[in-house]
Amino acid sequence: MAASEHAPNILIVTIDAVRRDHCSLYGYERPTTPHMERIAERGTVFENAIADSGWTAATVGSLFTGLCAGEHGVDPEHSLPEGIPTVAERLRDTGYHTAGFSTNPMASPLFGHGRGFDHFWYWERWSARTRLGAPLRYLGTRLGLSDMGGADMLKALSKHVRSCPKPVFGYVHFNEAHSPYGSVRAYERMFLARNTSWRDVRDIARKTGHIRIYDFGETATDEEIELVKALYDASICYQDMLLGKLVAFLHQHAPNTVVIVTADHGEAFAEEQAFGHNFCLEETQIRVPLVMAGQDIAAGEQVNTLVQTRDIAQTVCAIAGAEQLAETVAQRIDLREASGAERKYAYALRTAMSEEKAAEHREKLTSFDVDEHNRLTTCIRSDRFKLTRKAGAGTVLQDVASHPLGGPDCTSDHPVLAAEMQRSLSQWEQAQLSRQTDASSDVQIDDPLVKERLRGLGYMA
Template sequence: MIMKRPNIILISIDTLRADHLSCYGYERITTPHIDRLAGEGVLFTNAYSTAVWTPPAHASMLTGLYPNAHGVIHQNRLGDDFPTVAEILQRSGYQTAGFVNNSQVGELVGLSRGHDDFYEIWRGLSKEQIVKRAIYNARRFAGYTDHGASETNKLIFHWLTKKWKRGKPFYMFIHHIDAHNPLKAPRPFRFKYLTESLRKQVDMAKIWKIADNPLVCFTDDLELNEAEIEAVTCLYDEEINYVDCKIGELVDYLAHMKLLDHSLLIVTADHGEHLGEHNLYSHVASLYEPIVHIPLILRYPRELASEAASDQPVQHIDLLPTILEVGGSDEGYKLNGAGRNLFECLNGEEASRILFAEWEGRIPYFVRNKLQGVRNHPLVERFRNQLWMARWGSFKLIADSKGHFELYNLDEDPQEQVNLYGKASTIFDQLRNALEDWRNSGASPVTSRSYDYEDETLRKHLKALGYL
């Protein structure tokens, strides 16, 4: 009997660090709906990003390649030679749709390719939608609007009822931005965790400034005390709790349409966020755990057990081969990426695998604009310093372009405080050599510059996210 090919739903929640989900052991119950999905599927405890900001990490997710192979770094677009998972599935008969809330995951960087329908929700309402705009503005004034998660669900539900041709399996890519700054969850989620008594202990004008764009901690030399860090953390957790609620709505809708159990559902994040660890904020110039350790949950009752957890080391590059396996396409194996099929990982012994990640040495636009061309500023040097990570078992090596090394044993030192460089030479040599080989394996892909700042809507959007 030929099994009908399943639907595939890939959800990426921008800027969601693993340790702030309750199913990853966080003390607040931030993610009850994602927790439920994890309880009905497999939760990967050792899932890692390949890069620490949106375009390269998503390009890895959608092409199965590391950034040094796909080339979507700085402001580069994905080259035409690299097929996306949507393109491959489309070729093999899937109906494909994308719903994204960040220009950095869309047409601008070439990641819209292969979708029959692609919704760049960040563009907002058009000038013609006068009534809708008036309602939106009134809700915004009252503090009830979000950063797109609600509209995303509406569009998905509409697509499923009006556009999806039921004879075909579908692939859906969903991207949420709510946990990314600006951190301002809609009511009643706002102040769910940031209590009145904590608000009274801190300077809320300073907290809102950081919640709006944490890069001000670098440009304005802001230091945060414990209460201030806790306040910003509360605002971050409120956004997570909100987006989790929206995922709950989507899952309920899929169940109502009797689609949930016939689908492979994947929930992950592109990267995490620093909340004061190592005196760092935002997601730049770091490969520490708060940034690279991401959530990854697979729900697929047809083949996966429920209430399962796996400590196999896995990465974004594994998603494409996994999705193509489930989707019945063998193209994934011809692409020569380093990714592995997660179903095989779950059944095999993979403990010897080394994971890699990089910070490409980019000065965030916001920082560059604030510096207004001041050369030799320490921040320029700081952000231009490239970083590379190799992680094997509990050991993690971070190397930079100035020749510095940090080596940590995460089992004994999860906060990455004790640098073992010079004290564990066998492990160090092994990881440094592996890192060299990996860096030399880069394909120098052909890419092109993508940004056109003349687009006013794009400029507004990039500014709202703190890019400009």
């Protein structure tokens, strides 16, 4: 089937681990996202976008299938089951050329995310090409002289998109704001306190590399957390500059492009229990930026409806005129019609890591209580309240309208509401379990460079 000649190019950009409230697009005091703001000026900003999980492989799974995390079953140990249709497959069937680019192996063919892409550039392939260069690049990253692969990824993208057939469906996954915290040095200077020494900065990168980040979260001082935030913000700002370059490239070489920018999840700095990501569904993790522009997307609009990142899948298929995705147990909406849509609840789920993985973490971590944190966690969220359930630890109700970062348990103030949300959450959990396919396969990672990359990002012990 040939795509209509008027079909726009479509690009989804995910910026790893970028939480909503650290984007100046949403009023953050540091100017971290000027280029995202530019996209917003000519497009639509979503004020209440909720990620479907708290870790990359799962949320990218939802982004590509339109399914809840428990329905597709992807997590850091399981890849996307064959047979679940993906956005890339649907668009390829419609006549789109499909191309993915990622610097995080957790968003790559390793987890089945490459299905449906004619071309997928990802870090592992890039590093394999430069095996000798990889350790040097890694050192460069640690010294703040180079980024996490984003600049190279953009070069690969521009080379590919200049010559590939149109219309093109593109996916880009940036990883610059991911731990270990550090940034490109020129950007660090924008947000660091004057008296911060180079040694302090490199100390933080060392302490937050690998799974050490979880021990660091238990022991970090207020000064260290402030430094982490400044480095994180600098990374967001650097990454936003790359986004600006990407958009400028599109204006020139693929002007008829719908651009959708979001994050796979956020990042916590000990606001509640968590530090980093992976272990919870706190507000710092699930509230993400979301902005889209191009073609007939309303310009200068601000949407307050609760939306989820898996809605992007449905929206992209609708824009392309492609067949829709597999049915889901929860509501899914076309983001172009979100302002008039009613959504009572958003949901998210984080599976527990296997006993084998937990044991590896236990062995290597001294301060972080792996068993306390490693629980199946689900949450249900309205525009005002959030109910979180941790396996073996009951539920907590929070008034997130009054306490944007979470706040105290208010179950006793709202017992009827809490019971209603518990029921709805249980129904959603059950519906997913009954649908869950067990066809997903365990992820086998053999390449030592990929293992090192995943360890460096704190995904493997």
